[in-house]
Amino acid sequence: MMDFELEEIKRKKLLKMTYGSEGRKGLRVCVPTYGWKGLDDYVCEHFGRAPTFTVVDLSSKKVEVVPNTSQHMGGMGYPPEIMQNLGVEVIICSSLGPRAIKMFEQFGIEVYVGASGTVKEAIQAWQAGKLQMATDENACKMHKHQKF
Numbered sequence: 001m002m003d004f005e006l007e008e009i010k011r012k013k014l015l016k017m018t019y020g021s022e023g024r025k026g027l028r029v030c031v032p033t034y035g036w037k038g039l040d041d042y043v044c045e046h047f048g049r050a051p052t053f054t055v056v057d058l059s060s061k062k063v064e065v066v067p068n069t070s071q072h073m074g075g076m077g078y079p080p081e082i083m084q085n086l087g088v089e090v091i092i093c094s095s096l097g098p099r100a101i102k103m104f105e106q107f108g109i110e111v112y113v114g115a116s117g118t119v120k121e122a123i124q125a126w127q128a129g130k131l132q133m134a135t136d137e138n139a140c141k142m143h144k145h146q147k148f
Helices: 003-019 080-087 100-108 119-127
Strands: 028-035 052-057 063-067 089-094 110-113
Touching: 028 119, 052 080, 080 100, 089 119, 100 110, 100 119
Parallel strands: 028 089, 089 110
Antiparallel strands: 028 052, 052 063
């Protein structure tokens, strides 16, 4: 099977979890953002230094905006730990470094890159299969990210 076929199978599995026939199970997705505008806010291009994270429960449509309290912003911990504590299962972002990708993998959180525009547009692009699953090959090489 080709990588894009595996990616499509995983995406369909996640969507089935959300909209399955055996009752709706919430799927929580997170998008790094610049502020407090929820679905109308814009995708922050630097994941770790995003001022806020917008978390959307796709089944209930509940939108929650939380501040980035990680070490990157003078707090404690790393964004993957924050996302795990929020019950996030999918990250949708512009890009992120290879170290962050590995950390999200360790927490069982899937990451998709290539998002732009508003949170709503980014989620729609992911649902349409237009974003790529994050890998070492498409990881951000800027901002002095380091590989393990």
